[in-house]
Amino acid sequence: MFDEIHEECGVFGAYRLKDAAALTYYGLHSLQHRGQEASGIAVCNDHVIEVIKGKGLTIDVFNKQKLELLKGDCAIGHVRYSTAGGQEYQNIQPIAATGPLGEIAVVHNGQIVNDLELRRQLEEEGCIFQGTSDSEIILHLINQESGDLLERAMKTARKLVGAYSILIMQDDHLIAFRDRHGLRPLSYTRDRDGYLISSETCAFEIMGIYDSITIAPGELVEFKKGLAKAYQYIDPKECSSNMCGMEYIYFARPDSVIEGQNVHSVRKETGRQLARKDQDLNADIVIGVPDSSLSAAMGYAEEADIPLETGLVKNRFVTRTFIQPTQSMRDRGVRMKLSPIPSVVKDKSVVMIDDSIVRGTTSRRIVKLIREAGAKEVHVRIASPVIQWPCFYGVDTSTRKELIGANLSVDEICEYIGADSLKFLETDEVRQAACPVGLCMACFDGKYCTSLFSHQKSLDEDLADV
Ligand code: SF4
CATH class of the missing domain: 3.60.20.10 (Aminohydrolase, N-terminal nucleophile (Ntn) domain)
Incomplete structure (x- = not known):
């Protein structure tokens, strides 16, 4: 999965x-x-x-x-x-x-x-x-x-x-x-x-x-x-106007312009919005999870006036056909996708910006990596609201049963991923960042802009399951 x-x-x-x-x-x-x-x-x-x-x-x-x-x-x-x-x-x-x-x-x-x-x-x-x-x-x-x-x-x-x-x-x-x-x-x-x-x-x-x-x-x-x-x-x-909010948050390339808005600029603004919610946090560095969170991390760092660092490095050649490490290789510490830079995060209070949390397992793994590399504190900030609903408009999200945000509170997610603190954006804050483009935010608020026809049945079953 x-x-x-x-x-x-x-x-x-x-x-x-x-x-x-x-x-x-x-x-x-x-x-x-x-x-x-x-x-x-x-x-x-x-x-x-x-x-x-x-x-x-x-x-x-x-x-x-x-x-x-x-x-x-x-x-x-x-x-x-x-x-x-x-x-x-x-x-x-x-x-x-x-x-x-x-x-x-x-x-x-x-x-x-x-x-x-x-x-x-x-x-x-x-x-x-x-x-x-x-x-x-x-x-x-x-x-x-x-x-x-x-x-x-x-x-x-x-x-x-x-x-x-x-x-x-x-x-x-x-x-x-x-x-x-x-x-x-x-x-x-x-x-x-x-x-x-x-x-x-x-x-x-x-x-x-x-x-x-x-x-x-x-x-x-x-x-x-x-x-x-x-x-x-x-x-x-x-x-x-119901442009998929996830296009700006995660999917599209930062150099693309969607409905007149540059994707990088919108992401950067979401990072600024996150920083405005963090007036009391005295962190040492800001890092972004590459690649889609780097623009938001830049916005956060500028707004909070905290140094932006490269704390995580991504191997760009781990594709779908890549042979994933077996459990014994993982036990040996073989991690192919992301690596922390210990000299950057060691003894630091780190703000880690990511674009979204789906099941929570990746965030949990990344927080663990940063801690193992010596970070003193890891504060996770997510440049989108909590994903709680499936998408029926061409994006492969999960059923509500599999979405951590549909099943746990923010405090519980924070505990699960092992962060010192966790914050998300609100839907209005993302809308503001993409303004004047109107956004679909259905995977965050469950407000679908069309009837779902026969897919309504699978959503009803999904709701009954949670
Ligand atoms: S439900 Fe979410 S992923 Fe699907 S189109 Fe709307 S914003 Fe995009």
């Missing part, structure tokens, strides 16, 4: 650009933090869609020869971490199929919550599903609707409930849209005579492009005949 939260996916597209597959490869490489389980690219060339995809990191799935096979100036790509649907090959995206308009390919980041209802309806209409992912529903809906690609995409978008940032490709025609609550990020930018579309702007920045446009909640952008045209596919009154 992982004591971490996993993002589900990242999407990238290149429209009317030479070497579209190579650009998509580099884009996906920048989005790799959003999913390491599988990667895929589809290109369209003369009405024919070619797809190459496989399990593993983008650099493992693709090589120069494979990229050279993907000819065409329109491409979409995907990096995956699976929650909805299993890890089977059929669930790896892009998913492509032939329908009334010819070949179509789709990539999706998020989670459709009315998936079972839509799937049942489509199966009754005769659709045959190849895999188990909710993303295949989108492809079937597009093929079942009437009209041209734009009309079909709009009708499909209106039927979906949940979190979705989606790219659809057919011929020299690309469509991108976001759900009406704006739960997952999606932006596009001009590049020479074409366009790039990405889950995160960090993928544009590696190409030297720093300006981008956010696709708004309930908005669809059509890339056709060399132009980008935006449509509101649903009444703005039915739309809201």
Whole structure:
């Protein structure tokens, strides 16, 4: 069991650009933090869609020869971490199929919550599903609707409930849209005579492009005949701003800009908020748990005027396929992911900033590491509220039974992780840090912005279990 939260996916597209597959490869490489389980690219060339995809990191799935096979100036790509649907090959995206308009390919980041209802309806209409992912529903809906690609995409978008940032490709025609609550990020930018579309702007920045446009909640952008045209596919009154708070807290890269707010700056502000709650704490140093907590640690240190130190070092090459140390290796003290720097923490009162606590086992291990390295006191500060609810919008959190925050008080969590003191942020404090962007905070406060359809049942069972 992982004591971490996993993002589900990242999407990238290149429209009317030479070497579209190579650009998509580099884009996906920048989005790799959003999913390491599988990667895929589809290109369209003369009405024919070619797809190459496989399990593993983008650099493992693709090589120069494979990229050279993907000819065409329109491409979409995907990096995956699976929650909805299993890890089977059929669930790896892009998913492509032939329908009334010819070949179509789709990539999706998020989670459709009315998936079972839509799937049942489509199966009754005769659709045959190849895999188990909710993303295949989108492809079937597009093929079942009437009209041209734009009309079909709009009708499909209106039927979906949940979190979705989606790219659809057919011929020299690309469509991108976001759900009406704006739960997952999606932006596009001009590049020479074409366009790039990405889950995160960090993928544009590696190409030297720093300006981008956010696709708004309930908005669809059509890339056709060399132009980008935006449509509101649903009444703005039915739309809201509910960007996943965890994107700012944990998932997104600090160099990304989401809805106009730089992720690093928001994280830094959460650190400042934590420091303002600590007027009486006389600590010697502040350390952040690498990598996602470093910005918040910087904000805390600046606000509290306490030196920021590198107290923990992360081995960046411990991936999902890494052979974890056995119990006997762990007993020998083999710790692969994080190492403390004893000369930094020895005899110090340490403020340790982390982004979140899921099951508590990782925090407990890190506090122990810092103490073993000689720290006098370890005060843990979490740059998010207490996670108490599961996510149904494309993030692999846990059931309430497994979430320490749903079962123990803050004092009890403090005791469990072995810290001298523990504080979290409140939801309003995170909202303030990301302001003016409206945030989904459902995994902290249980206020889901959509009906959960059949997933409500699993939530009810989960509640009965706690
Ligand atoms: S429930 Fe939590 S993880 Fe899921 S979208 Fe909302 S803020 Fe993000």
